[in-house]
Amino acid sequence: MKKVVTFGEIMLRLTPPGFQRFSQANVFDVVYGGGESNVAVSLANYGIPTEFVTRLPKNDIGDCALMAMRKYGVGTQHIARGGERLGIYFLEMGAVSRGSKVIYDRAHSAISTISKGSIDWEEVFQDAQWFHWTGITPAISQAAADVCLEAIQAANRLGVTVSTDLNYRKNLWKYGKEPNEVMPALVEGCDVILGNEEDAEKHFDIHPEGVDVTQGDTIDAQAYVSVGKQLMARFPRAKKVIVTLRGSISASHNTWAGVLYNGKELLESRTYQITHIVDRVGGGDSFMGGLIYGLITWPEDDQQALDFAVAASCLKHTIYGDANLVTVDEVSKLMSGDASGRVSR
Secondary structure (H helix, E strand, C coil): CCCCEEEEEEEEECCHHHHHHHCCCCCCEEEEHHHHHHHHHHHHHCCCCCCEEECCCCCCCHHHHHHHHHHCCECCCCCCCCCCCCCEEEEEEECCEEECEEEEEECHHHHHCCCCCCHHHHHHHEEEEEEEEHHHHHHHHHHHHHHHHHHHHHHHCCCCEEEEEECCCCCCCCCCCHHHHHHHHHHHCCCEEEECCCCCHHHHCCCCCCCCCCCCCCCHHHHHHHHHHHHHHHHHCCCCEEEEEECCCCCCEEEEEEEEEEECEEEEEECCEEEECCCCCCCCHHHHHHHHHHHHCCCCCCCHHHHHHHHHHCCCCCCCCCCCCCCCHHHHHHHHCCCCCCCCC
C-alpha cells in the first residue's frame, strides 16, 4: 500500500492534571502532538503506511518528539534536524461551563525557521498516494508557509492527492500576514478540503447562513451546501468539501457530526452525543485521519468514509492526549450502533 505523508509542527503539550487550572498546578502531564502528526498516528493505527515530515531541534526534547512518533509506527526518516527549540503549548482542560484554554509558547521553534529546499519533496513522495497539511503550518511563519507551498506543488506534479484541514488559529498569525494573503495559493492545490463552522469564514469570508455555534446543539447541516459550492467555485481543483459540526452544550457535553459535499450532493452523518468528554483536543485531526482512511478504503463510497471519520473522532473524545489511539475494529463497532462501552473479555 502506498503511504500517506503529513507535514507540520509537533509540539510539547503541558497540561495540569485532573482538570486543574494553571494557577493550581504544581506538575504538568507531558504529551507530544500537533495537527499533522496526530493525523499520521491515526492512520498508522489503521494500518496505513505513514510518513511525518517536520523540523526538530538537535537536543533531547527533539529526540523525545521523534520517539513519540516512532512509538506509534509513524515514519520519521525525512524529518530535518536543526533550529533553536521545540514549540510548547499549555492546555488547561475545561469542564462543564468552563471552557478549555490554550497558551502557545512556540516562537522561534525549529519549524518556524525551516528553509525552502531543506526537504527533498521528490524523494519524500516516492510511493506516496496522499499528502496532508493544515492551516496551522502556514500560520507559524512565512518560511513554514513557503515550504508548505513547495510540498503542495511537488505533490501536484507527482499526482499525489492533497488534503487540508483549514484549522484557523487566530493566536498564530503574528508575522505580518493575514490568512487571506497566504492561504488561497496553498488551498488551490488541494483535492479535499476540511473545515469547521468558522474556518472558511475566517480564511475566505465564506460562511453558512443562520449558524451560531454558541447557541446549544442545533446545527442545520443543509446550511453548509452553500459553503461547499462557494469553496469549490473558489478552488476548482477541490473534489470534496467536508465540514465538522460540533454543537457545544458545555465543555463536557458536545454533539458531533459531519457533512460531505462532493459537487453533486450533501451527505450527512449521524449525530453523536458525547456526554462526558475526556479530551477534545485533536478531535478535528482524528476526523481527518478517519476521513483519509475512509476515502482510501472506500473510494466509491463517500458516505461510508464520512461515517467512519465521524465515529473515529467521536471515540477520540474519550482518549486523553492529542492523538486518536483506536483501531479500525473499534471504529467499525461504533459505526454499527454499539455504543454500550461494555468490557471486552
